[in-house]
Amino acid sequence: MPTPSQTTSVAETASAPTTPRSGFVAALLTILVAAAAVWAAQQGLNSYLVTLLALLFINAALAVSLTLTNGLTGLFSLGHPAFMTIGAYVAAILTFSARRKGSMLPGLPDWLASTELSMFPALLIAGLAGGLVALAIGWAVLRLKGHYLAVATLGLIIVVQGLATNWDGITRGGAGLSGLPRHVDIWWALGFLVIVVAITWRVKFSSLGRAMMAVRENELAASCSGINAARLKILAFVIGAVMAAIAGAMLAHLISVVTPKTYSVLLAFNIVVMVVIGGSGSITGALVAATAITVLSEALRPVEESIGLYGMSQVIVALCLIVVLYLKPGGLFGSGEPAFVRRLFSGRKTQ
Amino acid sequence: MSQYLFQQIINGLALGSLYALVAIGFSMIYGIVRLINFAHGDLVMIGAFSTLALVTAGVPWPLILVFVLAIGAIAGMTIETIVFRPIRGASQVTGFIATLAVSIAIQNSALMILSGQPRNFLFPAFMRQRVGFGGVNASLTDIAIIVLTLLLIGGLFLVVYRTRLGRAMRATAENLTAARLMGVAVNRTILAAFAIGSALAAVSGLFWGGKFGQIDPLLGFVPGLKAFVACVIGGVGSIGGAMLGGYILGLSEVLFVGLLPQEFSGYRDTFVFLLLIVILLIRPSGLFVRHTEERA
Numbered sequence: 024m025p026t027p028s029q030t031t032s033v034a035e036t037a038s039a040p041t042t043p044r045s046g047f048v049a050a051l052l053t054i055l056v057a058a059a060a061v062w063a064a065q066q067g068l069n070s071y072l073v074t075l076l077a078l079l080f081i082n083a084a085l086a087v088s089l090t091l092t093n094g095l096t097g098l099f100s101l102g103h104p105a106f107m108t109i110g111a112y113v114a115a116i117l118t119f120s121a122r123r124k125g126s127m128l129p130g131l132p133d134w135l136a137s138t139e140l141s142m143f144p145a146l147l148i149a150g151l152a153g154g155l156v157a158l159a160i161g162w163a164v165l166r167l168k169g170h171y172l173a174v175a176t177l178g179l180i181i182v183v184q185g186l187a188t189n190w191d192g193i194t195r196g197g198a199g200l201s202g203l204p205r206h207v208d209i210w211w212a213l214g215f216l217v218i219v220v221a222i223t224w225r226v227k228f229s230s231l232g233r234a235m236m237a238v239r240e241n242e243l244a245a246s247c248s249g250i251n252a253a254r255l256k257i258l259a260f261v262i263g264a265v266m267a268a269i270a271g272a273m274l275a276h277l278i279s280v281v282t283p284k285t286y287s288v289l290l291a292f293n294i295v296v297m298v299v300i301g302g303s304g305s306i307t308g309a310l311v312a313a314t315a316i317t318v319l320s321e322a323l324r325p326v327e328e329s330i331g332l333y334g335m336s337q338v339i340v341a342l343c344l345i346v347v348l349y350l351k352p353g354g355l356f357g358s359g360e361p362a363f364v365r366r367l368f369s370g371r372k373t374q
Numbered sequence: 375m376s377q378y379l380f381q382q383i384i385n386g387l388a389l390g391s392l393y394a395l396v397a398i399g400f401s402m403i404y405g406i407v408r409l410i411n412f413a414h415g416d417l418v419m420i421g422a423f424s425t426l427a428l429v430t431a432g433v434p435w436p437l438i439l440v441f442v443l444a445i446g447a448i449a450g451m452t453i454e455t456i457v458f459r460p461i462r463g464a465s466q467v468t469g470f471i472a473t474l475a476v477s478i479a480i481q482n483s484a485l486m487i488l489s490g491q492p493r494n495f496l497f498p499a500f501m502r503q504r505v506g507f508g509g510v511n512a513s514l515t516d517i518a519i520i521v522l523t524l525l526l527i528g529g530l531f532l533v534v535y536r537t538r539l540g541r542a543m544r545a546t547a548e549n550l551t552a553a554r555l556m557g558v559a560v561n562r563t564i565l566a567a568f569a570i571g572s573a574l575a576a577v578s579g580l581f582w583g584g585k586f587g588q589i590d591p592l593l594g595f596v597p598g599l600k601a602f603v604a605c606v607i608g609g610v611g612s613i614g615g616a617m618l619g620g621y622i623l624g625l626s627e628v629l630f631v632g633l634l635p636q637e638f639s640g641y642r643d644t645f646v647f648l649l650l651i652v653i654l655l656i657r658p659s660g661l662f663v664r665h666t667e668e669r670a
Contacts, residue, residue, distance in 0.1 A: 093467075099471075101474075163654055170466065171606075174599065174602045174650075175647075175650065178646075179647065181599070181643050181644070181647055182643075182648060185640065185644035189640035289478070292474055295471060333485055333486065334481075334484075337478060338478075341478040341479035342475075345457060345472060345479075348472055348475075
């Protein structure tokens, strides 16, 4: 059955409906290929490289989630590290072994000290916590026009780091929580990436996504055509924050440690760079840029260490960004998806 | 007045002076080009390290003050010319991202060149003594910071309200296109705003080192953010508001730490940013601005 014809973005208006099922099949095949590749990597590569691959998946998921907030809706949030820290601490406190928790974290109430959850419910609660904080911040800041969100979210990073450092009884202060159970492996990371991409894709090519893009292009015009811009912006901000909180929790259980400084402002910058270089609003672009930047900075790290120039890779990333802003301010893929990707997954043909 | 409270107030005014110097430049730049300059805080760091280099080279202090103003102005003009001017027509978000990239590039270049080790930074011995009057006393450093800041701000107000350049700046801030049509050399005016704002931030770095005794390549980040908080308190875009906002922020931060029990002192920055969110909730256009027009 043909789907009703939907326009997808300003540049992608010419699309004709075909079978929706072919997109589903293509997506399923892609996931199977990725799973096979992960399985092969687990057989063939050493554990360091496999962890790196898991990190790459989580970074890509972070970039895609920020694409929803910053790219599609045109907000400028730098708050991902704050939500990741919240998610990581919430999940860590929930999954930590109940035997050690009482003595390590004396500030916890008894019912919490004796709880020991498995990973999945802990991730859900972590996401919920991140979402609630985002709701409060978004409600305060997103009613205002313009630029306040950028600085409020940077401030939120400092607030969250301050709480994590000083609230000893619950967070163990600056030392952080180490020895977390390694519940997360590369399969979790892959599954998370698939879910984040699927949700973002569904949102982008729905009336909700259209409304978000309308707000990005012209908020006044969008409001005039009956879109509740403030509510939509809060929604986009909260969805991004929930995904970030879950990603933070997963990363903490992948490397089995979280400290107040694990997720820093630098991370916020790097995720923003991935979104901007990929093209604001392009899911494909975010995936490509996340891969490129993760590989680049991991490849440069040994170089940096051997010549003793710490910070060099970050300077290179920043300069890359400035060059992209000069030459291709819309990013590599602009706001859309490349034609072949759209043809494959939307089950539609471009004319 | 008890010595303790007096000490806290002097301390708060000195800290407020540092914030005010950074916030004024931040606000000037925002007022004219509508750009939130995340790299503005890093000029504080540049000023602090330039001072250290000049002290090591044996330059006398009054000259150092002049040099640091000049270095700050040159750095600000360089950033504006190389990075911000070419992307002037782009969207506001592009502007934010570019300033963020400049900030990260400056911080990490400094890390690369200077290493992350904090350096000791001392004013000459006579600046560190305490002077007493009427039963209370305060450190000469704090007093010098407060007085010099007032002089610099006085000079700034003279420039902005009594010179041709200042009139051009105010006109450009009011309406860039109209100012250009009236024959204001807009690019030169913007460059001057960057120069003045950055010079003040660099001097704030000199004071910062003297007050806290240690500097490191990342020291500019938090003052940069707090400058924004100060601007929001006073109303973003207004120079007088930024100055008052800086003093209010410095005083309330010091009183927060000084008047509450010891175990809360770690929450100092947390307090500042919660203050920001509260102000955005109740008076988003600033405490002193009665009305702002909205432009579509």
